[in-house]
Amino acid sequence: MRIGIIGGGLTGLVAANVLADQHEIQLFEKMPFLGGCLGSYSIKDYRIEQYYHHCFSGDANLFALLKDLDLYDSLEWKIGTTGYYSGDKIYPLNTPYQILKYPELSLMDKAKLAWLTLNAKKTDLSSLDGIPAERYIVEHLGRNVYTSFFEPLLKSKFGERREEVSAAWLLSRIAIRSDRGATGEHLGYVKGGFFRLIDHLEKSIEKKRGRIWKKTPVSSVSHKQDTWTVNNTNFDAVISTIPPQEFQKIGGPSIPQIPYQGAACLTIGIKREVSEGIYWLNMKDPAPYGAVVTHTNFIRDGRYGEHIIYLASYFSGTVRPQLDRIMLDDFCSRFSVSKSEIVWCRMAVDPFAGPVYTTGYKSLIPLYEQKGFFMAGMFSLPNYPERSMEGSIRAGKEVAGCVIQRSSK
Numbered sequence: 061m062r063i064g065i066i067g068g069g070l071t072g073l074v075a076a077n078v079l080a081d082q083h084e085i086q087l088f089e090k091m092p093f094l095g096g097c098l099g100s101y102s103i104k105d106y107r108i109e110q111y112y113h114h115c116f117s118g119d120a121n122l123f124a125l126l127k128d129l130d131l132y133d134s135l136e137w138k139i140g141t142t143g144y145y146s147g148d149k150i151y152p153l154n155t156p157y158q159i160l161k162y163p164e165l166s167l168m169d170k171a172k173l174a175w176l177t178l179n180a181k182k183t184d185l186s187s188l189d190g191i192p193a194e195r196y197i198v199e200h201l202g203r204n205v206y207t208s209f210f211e212p213l214l215k216s217k218f219g220e221r222r223e224e225v226s227a228a229w230l231l232s233r234i235a236i237r238s239d240r241g242a243t244g245e246h247l248g249y250v251k252g253g254f255f256r257l258i259d260h261l262e263k264s265i266e267k268k269r270g271r272i273w274k275k276t277p278v279s280s281v282s283h284k285q286d287t288w289t290v291n292n293t294n295f296d297a298v299i300s301t302i303p304p305q306e307f308q309k310i311g312g313p314s315i316p317q318i319p320y321q322g323a324a325c326l327t328i329g330i331k332r333e334v335s336e337g338i339y340w341l342n343m344k345d346p347a348p349y350g351a352v353v354t355h356t357n358f359i360r361d362g363r364y365g366e367h368i369i370y371l372a373s374y375f376s377g378t379v380r381p382q383l384d385r386i387m388l389d390d391f392c393s394r395f396s397v398s399k400s401e402i403v404w405c406r407m408a409v410d411p412f413a414g415p416v417y418t419t420g421y422k423s424l425i426p427l428y429e430q431k432g433f434f435m436a437g438m439f440s441l442p443n444y445p446e447r448s449m450e451g452s453i454r455a456g457k458e459v460a461g462c463v464i465q466r467s468s469k
Contacts, residue, residue: 067301069096074456085270090277196227216350229417323413
């Protein structure tokens with residue numbers, strides 16, 4: 061079969077790599093680089109992701125892919141520390157002692173929070189799809205636990221849309237991040253950067269004679285009888301990995317809209333560390349970013365020659381004008397950083413960074429095959445109720461399996 065794939069993110073690349081063994085593959089990517097949200101910057105003698113990334117101990121499909129690509133030995137496990145910025149003060153929340161000292165929660169609040177964490181993996185998430193996260197936490201743990209602990213987390217991930225997010229997402233988030241030790245969470249990273257995963261997938265596809273077209277946006281898709289046409293090229297099947305509403309604009313099927321949000325991430329190279337050793341610092345105080353993610357408090361071996369910090373912000377619609385300047389000015393003022401200490405800055409903006417897991421989201425998830433087209437991506441079932449590299453890899457493998465199954469009929 062001749063198969064066209066729209067989108068060179070992780071799902072599209074995985075699907076292409078599976079199908080290229082026995083089929084003729086052409087993949088179209090509008091950007092000059094592959095990987096989507098796994099794209100990277102080249103900075104001096106190293107590369108760093110445009111958006112912060114790590115993996116989890118249960119990511120079996122990711123580990124299998126890394127083994128297939130001879131990258132598994134590069135997987136390293138580190139401790140990801142967390143904390144909250146509240147009242148112009150940083151509070152680390154990793155050790156039992158630090159949690160007990162956190163003044164925003166009472167002892168009863170902390171006991172309830174511990175109970176929720178221990179039981180998250182046992183919870184039936186499908187029963188929580190229609191319940192707002194805020195309501196669930198307030199009813200089960202109280203208003204103070206929500207405002208002092210969970211609201212900053214929801215704000216850092218969903219911004220202004222945090223009140224729409226379901227309890228299914230929140231409980232899955234807690235469950236997936238439950239591999240913790242006495243000093244923090246165990247998280248994985250590919251030594252050198254996740255760009256190596258993307259580069260190895262690209263080489264694997266091309267070795268199998270698949271064609272990858274970068275800087276090639278798809279402007280039209282059509283279907284007539286048993287032929288699908290992408291940019292005037294005919295195919296026996298088409299897989300789209302872009303958001304369904306964007307696929308519809310170029311000729312894809314009309315299906316219920318998936319709620320998406322944009323992400324703006326300012327990455328900073330800086331001469332010194334400013335977040336007191338914490339990897340993921342949620343902002344409880346109002347700020348133009350929801351979290352300060354210090355990559356070099358996760359990867360601590362000095363391999364970059366400087367400290368790397370992400371300022372993460374999410375938005376709906378269009379990004380705020382001059383947001384990069386606003387974020388940098390706030391960061392420098394809040395953390396007493398002189399502009400002379402900033403080595404470099406880069407701003408990444410993606411208007412479709414990921415779905416918003418609103419109440420009732422599960423009913424919107426499309427099947428892999430829609431009116432003759434195949435669709436998979438961050439909106440697919442393996443990425444519910446929390447998107448991840450693992451979910452995107454599963455979606456790519458599963459949609460490729462659907463195409464193979466259809467071709468054999």
